[in-house]
Amino acid sequence: MVFKRRNKLTPLTWLARSLWPKGGWHRAALYLQHRLHRLPDTPQTISRGVFAGIFSVFSPLFGLHFVVAFAFAKLVRGNVIAALLATFIGNPLTYVPIGVVSLKMGHFILGTEFNHMHERSFSGKFLDAADDLLRNFLAIFSDADANWNALIRFFHEVFLPYLVGGIVPGLVAGLVGYYLTLPMIVAYQARRRKKLKAKLEKLREKAQANHRKP
Numbered sequence: 001m002v003f004k005r006r007n008k009l010t011p012l013t014w015l016a017r018s019l020w021p022k023g024g025w026h027r028a029a030l031y032l033q034h035r036l037h038r039l040p041d042t043p044q045t046i047s048r049g050v051f052a053g054i055f056s057v058f059s060p061l062f063g064l065h066f067v068v069a070f071a072f073a074k075l076v077r078g079n080v081i082a083a084l085l086a087t088f089i090g091n092p093l094t095y096v097p098i099g100v101v102s103l104k105m106g107h108f109i110l111g112t113e114f115n116h117m118h119e120r121s122f123s124g125k126f127l128d129a130a131d132d133l134l135r136n137f138l139a140i141f142s143d144a145d146a147n148w149n150a151l152i153r154f155f156h157e158v159f160l161p162y163l164v165g166g167i168v169p170g171l172v173a174g175l176v177g178y179y180l181t182l183p184m185i186v187a188y189q190a191r192r193r194k195k196l197k198a199k200l201e202k203l204r205e206k207a208q209a210n211h212r213k214p
Helices: 011-019 024-037 043-057 065-075 080-089 095-110 122-139 149-165 167-212
Strands: none
Touching: 043 065, 043 080, 043 167, 065 080, 080 167, 095 149, 095 167, 149 167
């Protein structure tokens, strides 16, 4: 397979690469920029894809950001590959500030109170909700009673505020990404066209010179 690794990563190596990519985040950012520049599409379409990808990162649907980015890119007629690449903005270093900002904004919009304990128990509430799902699934095959308290608490205290609150900062961050990448892609594609034109001109001159030879 084209994208299959020769050496399979161990769970610890995968976790370490998630926190710190091989070569560092700076090199990863340069790689992302290089890939965006070389996408075969218009600058506006690519930048709309970047907008969609960044916006999707502000969704509480962890593990489904690729799906959200794909769907939103289709909605705004953006480049899907650019949208998937732009989800790189969401990583272990940025998820905490994104989550805190989205939660605070969501509680503000909904008129509920933001408890600072949420910041320290954010991952814990995800684990509690997952534990509820597992226990209630196992309850189907046993005499245990289903208990949805953790899921209900998670929905009202985390998921709903996160979902609502992530819209505004997600739109702002997406627009920033759009207006930052658009001129860069326009300039890159113009330089690339100029280089290709010069290369074709040299080939044409060489062909004409060879044709004139006796």
